[in-house]
Amino acid sequence: MEEQIGKVWDRFLKKKINKSYDDKRVFFTDKRKALNIFYHLLGGEKGKELQIADKRSIKTTRSVLERVSGSGTTFFLAWQDDKGVYLPASLAYFDNEKLNEMHYFWLVALAAKMPANAPNFAQKNLQIAHELIQTYPGFESFYQSAITYLIKERLRLSIKDPEQQRHELAFINSLVDRELINVSTYTLNNIYPFPLWLYPAQTSQQASNSFDDDAELENSPQKSEKTEELKMKKRSSQMDDEKKSDGLLIFLPDSLMSIMEQVNLDRSEDDSFDEDALYNAEDLEEITLGKKRANLSARIKMDLDFAEGAAEEYPLGKGHFINEWDYKKQDYLENYVCIKPIIDINIKPIALPKRLQKMVKKIASELDLMQLDRIKNNKLPYGDEINLDTWIEYLGHQDKSLHPQKFYESVERKCRDLATLILADVSLSTEAGITQEIRIIDMIKDGLMVFSESLNRLQDQFALYTFSSLKNTNVRFQIIKNFKEGYSDLIRGRIENIKPGYYTRLGAAIRESSKILDKQQTANKLLLIISDGKPNDVDRYDGRYGIEDTKKAIEEAKRLGITPFCVTIDLEAKDYLAYLFGRNGYVVIRDSKKLPKVLPEIYMNLTL
Amino acid sequence: MDSSSYFAQANEVELFEAAAAMKLPILIKGPTGCGKTRFIEFMGQKLGRKVHTVVCHDDLSAADLIGRHLIREEGTYWQDGPLTKAVREGGICYLDEVIEARKDTTVVLHSLADYRRVLPIDRTGELIEAHPDFMLVVSYNPGYQNVLKGMKPSTKQRFIALSFDYPNAEIECQIIMKEGDVNETVAQKLVTIAHEIRRLKESDIQEAVSTRLLIYAAKLISQGFNPYDACVHSIVESLSDEEDVLEVLRTLIKLHFLDENN
Numbered sequence: 001m002e003e004q005i006g007k008v009w010d011r012f013l014k015k016k017i018n019k020s021y022d023d024k025r026v027f028f029t030d031k032r033k034a035l036n037i038f039y040h041l042l043g044g045e046k047g048k049e050l051q052i053a054d055k056r057s058i059k060t061t062r063s064v065l066e067r068v069s070g071s072g073t074t075f076f077l078a079w080q081d082d083k084g085v086y087l088p089a090s091l092a093y094f095d096n097e098k099l100n101e102m103h104y105f106w107l108v109a110l111a112a113k114m115p116a117n118a119p120n121f122a123q124k125n126l127q128i129a130h131e132l133i134q135t136y137p138g139f140e141s142f143y144q145s146a147i148t149y150l151i152k153e154r155l156r157l158s159i160k161d162p163e164q165q166r167h168e169l170a171f172i173n174s175l176v177d178r179e180l181i182n183v184s185t186y187t188l189n190n191i192y193p194f195p196l197w198l199y200p201a202q203t204s205q206q207a208s209n210s211f212d213d214d215a216e217l218e219n220s221p222q223k224s225e226k227t228e229e230l231k232m233k234k235r236s237s238q239m240d241d242e243k244k245s246d247g248l249l250i251f252l253p254d255s256l257m258s259i260m261e262q263v264n265l266d267r268s269e270d271d272s273f274d275e276d277a278l279y280n281a282e283d284l285e286e287i288t289l290g291k292k293r294a295n296l297s298a299r300i301k302m303d304l305d306f307a308e309g310a311a312e313e314y315p316l317g318k319g320h321f322i323n324e325w326d327y328k329k330q331d332y333l334e335n336y337v338c339i340k341p342i343i344d345i346n347i348k349p350i351a352l353p354k355r356l357q358k359m360v361k362k363i364a365s366e367l368d369l370m371q372l373d374r375i376k377n378n379k380l381p382y383g384d385e386i387n388l389d390t391w392i393e394y395l396g397h398q399d400k401s402l403h404p405q406k407f408y409e410s411v412e413r414k415c416r417d418l419a420t421l422i423l424a425d426v427s428l429s430t431e432a433g434i435t436q437e438i439r440i441i442d443m444i445k446d447g448l449m450v451f452s453e454s455l456n457r458l459q460d461q462f463a464l465y466t467f468s469s470l471k472n473t474n475v476r477f478q479i480i481k482n483f484k485e486g487y488s489d490l491i492r493g494r495i496e497n498i499k500p501g502y503y504t505r506l507g508a509a510i511r512e513s514s515k516i517l518d519k520q521q522t523a524n525k526l527l528l529i530i531s532d533g534k535p536n537d538v539d540r541y542d543g544r545y546g547i548e549d550t551k552k553a554i555e556e557a558k559r560l561g562i563t564p565f566c567v568t569i570d571l572e573a574k575d576y577l578a579y580l581f582g583r584n585g586y587v588v589i590r591d592s593k594k595l596p597k598v599l600p601e602i603y604m605n606l607t608l
Numbered sequence: 609m610d611s612s613s614y615f616a617q618a619n620e621v622e623l624f625e626a627a628a629a630m631k632l633p634i635l636i637k638g639p640t641g642c643g644k645t646r647f648i649e650f651m652g653q654k655l656g657r658k659v660h661t662v663v664c665h666d667d668l669s670a671a672d673l674i675g676r677h678l679i680r681e682e683g684t685y686w687q688d689g690p691l692t693k694a695v696r697e698g699g700i701c702y703l704d705e706v707i708e709a710r711k712d713t714t715v716v717l718h719s720l721a722d723y724r725r726v727l728p729i730d731r732t733g734e735l736i737e738a739h740p741d742f743m744l745v746v747s748y749n750p751g752y753q754n755v756l757k758g759m760k761p762s763t764k765q766r767f768i769a770l771s772f773d774y775p776n777a778e779i780e781c782q783i784i785m786k787e788g789d790v791n792e793t794v795a796q797k798l799v800t801i802a803h804e805i806r807r808l809k810e811s812d813i814q815e816a817v818s819t820r821l822l823i824y825a826a827k828l829i830s831q832g833f834n835p836y837d838a839c840v841h842s843i844v845e846s847l848s849d850e851e852d853v854l855e856v857l858r859t860l861i862k863l864h865f866l867d868e869n870n
Contacts, residue, residue, distance in 0.1 A: 037856040041804045105859065135800070138863030384671040385731075386684060405679065410669065523760065583813065 025092035026100040028052055035108050036575055039085070042112035046579050047327065047544050047551075050108070053078060053086035056199075075193045078107040081201035082328075083544050085111040093195055094149060102142040103195070106132075109139070110198040117200065122171075125197040126180050146196055147175050157192055167191060316341040316479070322511050324472065327548035337472045337508045343479045344497050349489035352453065353496075356446060356596070360453045363600050367457050376411050383408030418607060419483065419520040420455065420462040423513045424448060424498075425531040426478075427468045431500040434592055440532055440569065441500050447530065447595040448480070448495050454600040456487040460607075461522065464491070467509040468501025471539045475508045476501055483520060506535035507549035510564065514557040525562040526606065530599075532592075533570045551580050567602060569595065613786065614643070614650035615779045620770050624651050627768045633721040633744035635764065638772025641818020644747045647772075648702050657741055658699035660690045664709035670716045673703075674729055686732055695720065695727045698741030706746040707759055714763050720744055721766035774819055777803065783819060788826020794835065798822045801839065801864055805847065805857065813847050821846065835865040 028035075028050075036050055055074040076088035087107055091100045109132050110125065118124045133139050151172055159165045171191050174180065193199075321335035352360060378387055381404070390407035397403045430441040448464060455462045464480035480498070481491045510527070517525045535546035554564050566577060566586040577586040589598055614621075627634050628651075636644050645661075652659035662673065675689035694701035706714060719726050725738040746767065748759065774780060777799050784795040799822070806816040821843050828838035844857040 033852050034856045034859075037808065037853060038859070040808050041856065041860055043804070043807055105863075136863035138866035141866070384669050384676065386677050386679070391679075407679075410671075 020092035021095045021100075022092055024095060024097045024100055025090050026097060026104065027090045028087055028104070029089075031101065031104055033575075035087075035104055038105055039108045039112050042109055044085070044108070044112035047548050048080075048082075049084045049544070049575070050111075051084050051086050052089045077193055077195070077199045078111070078197070079199040079201060080111050080114070080116050082116045091195075094146065099142060099145065102139075103146070106139065106142060106146075106196060107198060109136070114198055121197070121200045122191065123180055125194075126174060126178075129196070130178055143196075150195065151175060154192065312344065312346050313342045313478075314345045316343060322508060324507060325549040325552035327545060337475055337505065339475050339477050339508060339512050341477045341479060344494050347490060347493040347497055349493045350496055351489060352449070352492065356450055356453075359596060360450055363450065363454050363597075364457050367454060367600075367604075376409060378409045379406045380408040380410060381406050383410035385409050385411075417523040418460055418526060419517060419522040419524070420460060420526040420528055420603070421483075421513050421517045422448065422451065422462060422464045422528045422530065423509055424464070424466045425468070425504050425506070425509075425529070425533075426466045426498055426501050427504040427533070428500050428502055429504075429533050438593070439500075440592055441498065443569075443592050443595045444530060444532075445495055445498050447599045448498075449492060450596040451599040451603070452481070452487055452491065452495070454603070461520070463516065464495070465509075465513060465516075466498055466501075467505075467512075468503060469505035469508065469537050469541075470502040471537060472505070472508075472541070475505050475512075477509065477512055483516070503537040503541075504531070504533060504535050504546075505537045505541055506531070506546065507541075507553040510550065510553040510557060514553070514560055514562055517557075517562050518560045524607075525560075527557060527562050527564045528603070529564065529566045530595075531566060531568045531570070533568075534576060547576055547580065554580055565602075565606060567595075567599065614646060615775065615783050617643075617772070617775045617779060620647065620772075621651070621654075623768065623770060625655070628655055628657075628743055631725065631740070631743070633717075633746070633767050635767030635769045636745065636747040636772055637750050637769070638747070639774070639818065640749055640815055641820030642772050642774050643819060644772055645702075645704065648700065648745055648747075652700050655700075657743065658694075658697075659702055660694040660699055661702045661704060662690050663704045664706050664713075666708055666710060668709040668713055670713050673713065673716060674727070677731065691716075691720075692727060692729065692736065695736050695738045695742050698739035700743045700745055703744075703746040705748055707748045711760055711763075714746075714759070717744065717746075717763065718766065721763075774802070774806065774816070780819055780822070784822050784826045787823045789830040790826040794829055795826065797835070797864060798825055798839070801843065801861065804860065805843070813853065815847070817843050817847060836861055839865070 032050065039048075039050060040046060053076055056077055056079070078085070078087050080086065085108070087104065091103045093103065094100050110128055113128050113132065114124055129143065133143055154168070154172065157168070159168055168191070171194075319338045319340035322337050322339055323332040323334055324336040325331075326333050377383070379390055385408065387407055387409040390409075394400070394403060394405065394407050424444055426441060426444065430444060431439055433439050434443065452462070452464065461483055462481070463483045466478045466480060467476060469475040478498075480494045481487065485491065506529075510529070513527055517527055535550045536542040537546070541549070557564050564581060564585060566581050567589065568577060568586060569589050569592040577588070580586075587602055589595055624634060624647075636647070638644050648659055648661075662668075671689065673689045673691040675687050675692045677684040678687045679685075688696065691701050703709070703714075703717075716727075719728060720738060720742075721744055725742070727736045727738065728734070729736065775783060777796075780802070781792065781795045781799050784790065784798055785792060788795070790798075802817045802819075802822055805813070809816040825838050825842040828842055829835050839861045840858055844854060844861060847857065848854055
């Protein structure tokens with residue numbers, strides 16, 4: 001009973017202090033795409049991502065009510081670091097949906113214009129706010145009504161400390177008069193959080209419990225990465241706060257993310273992981289706990305496969321080293337990644353599986369319709385050349401008015417001077433099921449099989465490789481068919497034998513493929529990448545690092561005259577793929593079951 | 609519009625004149641609406657040479673460039689194509705969007721584009737030596753993506769290459785003021801918008817807003833349209849067909865012009 005009453009009281013208090021307008025709430029997820037575009041429009045870095053921000057705890061003045069209810073210590077603030085921009089999951093400060101939406105645009109505009117680690121953030125915020133209003137008069141009415149409202153709210157704060165009172169007064173004055181604050185030493189805690197501001201990255205003051213860098217990587221992480229670790233820690237401690245109260249200003253409706261984060265951090269503390277674990281922990285959406293465990297089991301399975309000795313992986317040499325791009329250093333890490341070419345041996349050649357025969361037949365008949373040889377069209381009203389036979393025939397007619405003057409011929413020649421390298425991502429995520437029986441990897445296999453049949457039919461040169469990676473030291477580059485081999489039952493057997501591997505170090509795989517394609521003598525070179533997700537690996541190759549390296553690898557390929565094109569089944573892929581491949585450089589397949597059917601179509605669209 | 613005005617972006621006018629004097633062919637690449645065609649027309653006037661323009665398409669054959677036999681009552685006769693005409697009479701032969709033409713077509717340019725400067729016509733057995741005033745200019749937009757389209761390196765490597773881009777803010781502002789008949793404030797605003805939208809190129813939109821579109825917008829504004837409508841209809845709508853992209857672009861324009869729109 002007591003508990004019941006306590007809950008009711010708690011809810012009542014929260015309601016009392018929760019000054020947000022829930023029915024006018026605007027959610028980040030609904031606006032994500034628009035905000036991303038807006039961010040780019042205003043000059044935000046394209047490699048950075050807009051993400052949902054966690055709560056931050058800020059020691060600051062609280063109103064009496066807040067103190068009674070135990071809230072007002074954590075806030076959803078917009079902030080940024082050099083990896084991304086973090087915005088509240090939803091905004092509902094104003095009694096007007098348009099204003100709440102505009103609030104998002106405002107924060108994104110600030111993020112685009114403000115350097116990530118600007119010193120003296122208060123001054124910077126005020127300064128950029130003024131600049132924004134001057135450049136974009138449309139922000140004026142938003143800003144005016146927003147500060148009017150927010151200042152009114154702030155007057156309700158009960159500030160006791162005279163020092164803080166002075167700060168607050170100066171702050172409000174500077175907002176009203178649109179002047180810069182002349183005190184340059186504000187810290188986060190001096191001023192009660194102001195939702196129109198963009199805050200700097202969370203840095204740690206308790207730098208005592210830092211990680212040891214056991215330098216497993218050849219290049220040990222830099223200083224800044226260390227603070228990242230601590231940031232994560234700090235956030236984990238904040239998670240405990242969550243139970244106590246909700247934020248004063250807004251609340252996060254889906255706390256799912258926070259929970260996952262906590263799980264991950266627990267893992268990083270049972271010291272079974274090196275510093276790389278933190279890279280994983282940071283980008284929760286990509287790597288989850290479950291995935292890592294699955295990885296272990298996959299490794300065991302692999303070992304069992306070896307023991308059976310039926311089909312066996314055979315390494316071709318010890319592997320060779322290639323460069324990787326580090327966007328933080330803006331330089332290449334020389335010979336950083338080890339590519340290990342492998343080929344399956346003891347493969348049983350197979351005929352085309354029955355389930356695919358119908359589809360292959362259909363596609364083949366479609367391809368046959370497009371005659372790719374020299375075509376001579378005769379009896380045309382105009383053309384390259386007069387066909388003498390038709391001409392003489394025409395002259396022989398007595399009554400020429402009955403016979404149209406169609407005696408031209410023209411020659412159309414279509415030759416395909418083209419080499420295609422198909423690079424398939426067989427990372428562990430392809431193990432995921434589409435339905436109970438079918439996994440993504442099965443669709444990729446079927447896709448490769450049907451596609452190879454089509455290419456073979458067209459007599460286009462092609463090669464087939466798959467890749468997966470486990471850190472920079474082991475990028476497995478598996479040969480299914482190289483350019484010299486003919487397509488045969490053996491190749492089909494190899495395709496059938498493809499198994500999911502580990503992670504997706506895409507940049508390295510692209511560099512290796514470019515090298516192979518570059519040796520081909522054809523005028524056109526197509527690098528067709530089939531993927532199911534973002535570039536990532538267990539080390540720091542994740543998030544922006546992976547994307548920037550892949551981007552670099554693609555640029556290198558383009559410089560060699562290779563056209564990269566990506567086919568993905570990752571529905572979320574649009575933002576980063578456009579950045580990597582350019583707007584016309586990729587296609588997203590919504591239903592991965594259609595992959596076998598769609599691949600040849602995409603290819604024909606690209607090359608006809 | 610008179611083609612006599614042209615704002616140079618860099619040293620392209622001097623380069624073109626030098627190339628014309630030395631009888632070298634020129635290749636111009638650049639995005640759509642950045643002033644390639646205008647530049648050629650201007651140079652044609654400046655040098656006093658006629659410009660023969662051929663807009664290339666994927667059905668363009670060598671015969672379309674060189675010429676073909678036509679028929680009349682007495683029999684067949686040879687009709688010069690635009691390229692042959694320019695070679696005989698002198699003038700600038702301008703092949704616009706040259707990569708759109710099939711690759712085997714552009715091979716006929718090879719003997720014209722190097723020191724030989726001759727055009728062999730195998731159907732008539734003629735070997736035409738180019739007129740001293742003949743100049744070959746080709747242009748293309750490197751933005752399109754199709755693996756099989758693109759210039760053969762052997763063709764590319766016969767040209768003095770000029771790479772065009774949208775003019776810098778100052779020049780673009782002047783162009784808009786002159787062509788669109790608007791004041792400097794409006795012109796500058798349009799240039800600012802264009803620069804913002806150009807940042808989206810390659811990721812969210814296929815082609816960035818061109819100077820040509822900005823001039824359209826300026827013209828609409830000077831005709832009395834309110835700036836928001838003018839920009840939406842001339843700049844925004846043509847850039848994308850995706851509603852969410854359009855929405856953001858409209859928001860951007862609104863933010864820029866709200867004071868005059870409200």
